[in-house]
Amino acid sequence: MLQAIKTHNQLNGTRFSTVEFLVVFFAALFIGAAYLVRGSGLGALLAGGIAVNSLWIVGFGLRSWRRGEMGPGIGKLFNGEYRQRISREHPTLARQTALITVGTLIPFALTVLVLIDLMRSGR
Numbered sequence: 001m002l003q004a005i006k007t008h009n010q011l012n013g014t015r016f017s018t019v020e021f022l023v024v025f026f027a028a029l030f031i032g033a034a035y036l037v038r039g040s041g042l043g044a045l046l047a048g049g050i051a052v053n054s055l056w057i058v059g060f061g062l063r064s065w066r067r068g069e070m071g072p073g074i075g076k077l078f079n080g081e082y083r084q085r086i087s088r089e090h091p092t093l094a095r096q097t098a099l100i101t102v103g104t105l106i107p108f109a110l111t112v113l114v115l116i117d118l119m120r121s122g123r
Contacts, residue, residue: 001099002060005060009071011071012077021055021058029051031047032045050105052108053103053104053107053111
């Protein structure tokens with residue numbers, strides 16, 4: 001999962017991925033707060049799980065950003081030739097992107113997968 005996140009950030013642009021998942025984080029946080037205000041602890045917990053999942057991608061993105069590993073700008077994502085080249089060079093990218101997306105939207109799923117990867121790598 002760690003490599004999938006890093007590849008996703010690099011190929012889609014670190015800035016874009018970081019901002020994208022920061023928006024998801026704040027949206028989930030807002031929804032979680034709304035659930036909490038309405039007295040639904042379960043709804044708040046589930047939204048909080050999505051927010052926590054998003055923070056992993058934001059965190060890895062910020063680390064890459066500090067290192068100057070920016071990847072392409074957002075304009076490249078709209079370039080058909082670039083997308084075709086990336087699809088050829090990274091044939092599992094669509095699957096990885098789907099895994100990241102689903103893992104983010106299932107509360108705490110991405111967090112568990114990242115923690116498993118971290119434990120396996122000894123970090």
